[in-house]
Amino acid sequence: MSLFGDIFVVILSQVLFFAGGWIFFVHHSFVQLIFSITFSLSCSMFELIIFEIIGILDPSTRFFYWKFILYFMLFIIILILPLYMSYFILCNITFVAKRYIKPMAFLVWLIFIFLFWKIGDPFPILSPKHGIFSIEQGISRVGVIGVTLMALLSGFGAVNYPYTSMTYFMRVVTLADVTSLEKKLLRTYDLIAMKKKRIILIEKDSRSPSSTSLWTSVIQTFSSSGSESVSQLRSDCRALEELARQLFLELVDMKAMQLRMEWSKTFKGKYFHFVGYFFSLYCIWKIFISTINIVFNRVGRVDPVTRGIQIAVNWIGLEIDVKFWSQHVSFLLVGIIVISSIRGLLITLTKFFYAISSPKSSNIIVLALAEIMAMYFVSSVVLMRMNMPLEYRTIVxxxxxxxxxxxxxxxxxxIFLVSALSSIGFLYLAHKQSSNKEL
Structure with a gap:
């Protein structure tokens, strides 16, 4: 491919990735611009891995493109995003004068740089032969944070997906259970309304002239006991309102479980139930292999694709071209990892954003999500290197x-082992508590 062809492919892919990032969060224009650039550069790293496997672009062009993206990503991760997050956080603090916002934002950024640098002290990632501004010093620290985040999400996802998709873990909810809980909730609302009505009547009568009725005279005579009665009624109302809130939340959970049971009977639900078995086996295997790797300090040196093909050739006796199939299967595997990583992370970030965002915090959250996304994808490249055959991981x-x-x-x-085991314990307790409620 010619130089102009390489440039055209690079620019076209950047424009497409940028447009994809632009449609996710529509808020402050500059914040949206930073997020879109970060998303575009993150996707470009995965694109370069695929280009490396299938041989698109000249090797020198790929190498320059790699260097440019990594330096730009580090510039965004270490400088741009933390600095602007500090600025927007301080803008939302009412007692901070406007003239002090920029100097204080710079001071907060310096604190971040100090902590970011010190994060490398407990880990064997420091390399004294590289300078402070070298790419190794930046990526080594980004990798610690990003790999930790990836492992936490992977451990929880490997456990949570089978739990939420398989019918075995779903609580059986009948129509009678829902109807009974609805009646109980309505009775509670009726009691609350009745007690509040009594409070209003007592207070109204206590404020009336004493000569209007015999009932008012009795209330005035026993005013202290009337006061205690109102206090007791209000206490009862608070207790009933808390009970109603708990019953309502339980009813919402029952309705959601009913929908899940109905969904599990559809073709899509049965498909996800079957996939849940696969993820259950994967989770068990990953926990086992992670334990072996930790205990014996073991790290694989051959990528899984090449290892699998070699086993097929040596043990099964298949006569195939190892290099040819290694390239094509690696391309397929990396493509699946890339698509699932991007899709999964974006879905998670979107749900997280809409769950906690507000008009004041939306810009800060988008910048924080961009920071997480950038670290996640840089770390993905570091770990994905092991899934590539030796001849393709050289440039990486x-x-x-x-x-x-x-x-x-x-x-x-x-981190995966800790996350997976913690998730198993947490989901077990939650499932047990849900079963006890049912009983």
Whole structure:
């Protein structure tokens, strides 16, 4: 491919990725611009991995493009995003004068830089032969944060997906259960309304002239006991309102479980139930292999695709071209990982944004999500290197620099194991509590 062809492919892909990022969060124009640039650069790193496998672009062009993207990503992760997050946070603090916002934002950014640099002290990632501004120093620290985030999400997802998609873990909710709970909730609302009506009548009568009725005279005579009665009624109302809130939340959970049971009977539900078995086996295997890797300090040196093809050739006796099929299967595997990573992270970020965002905090949340996304994708490239055949991971190793790749894989196994086991314990307790409620 000619130089102009390479440039055209690069520019076209950047425009498409930028447009994809632009449609996600429509808020402050500058914040949206930063998010879209970060999303475009993140997708471009995955694109370059695929280009490396199938041989698109000249090698020198790919190498330059890799360097440019990584330096730009580090510039955004370390400088742009933290600085503007500090600025918008301080803008939302009412007692901070406007003239002090920019100097204080710069001071907060300096604190972030100090903490970002110190994060490398407990880990074997420091390399004294590289300068402060080298790409190794930046990516090594970004990798620690990003790999930790990836492992936490992976551990929870590997456990939570089978739990939420398989009918085995779904609580059986009948129409009679829902009807009974609805009646109980309505009775509670009636009691609240009745007690509040009594409070209003007592207060109204206590404010009436004493000569109007015999009932008013009695209330005035026993005013202290009337006061205690109102106090008791109000206390009862508070208790009933709390009970109504709990019953309403339980009713919402029952309705959601009913919908899940109906969905599980559809073709899509049965498909996800079947996939849940696969993820259950994957979760068990991953927990087992992570434990083995941690105990024996083991890191794989051959990518899974090449290892699988070699086993097929040596043990089964298949006569196939290892290099040819390794390239094509690696391309397919990396493509699946890329698509699932981008889709999964964007869905998670979108749900998180709409769950906690507000008019004042939306810009801060979008910038924080952009920071998480950038670190996540940079770390994905570091870990994905192991899934590539040796001849294709060379350029990735060159552009990422002299990193301790084995450390990041071991660190991923440790955090994944902790996350998966913690998720199993948490979901077990939640499921047990839900079952006790049913009984």
């Amino acid at each position: 190793t060159q552009v990422l620099g002299d990193l301790q790749f084995n450390f990041y894989h071991r660190w991923f196994d440790v």
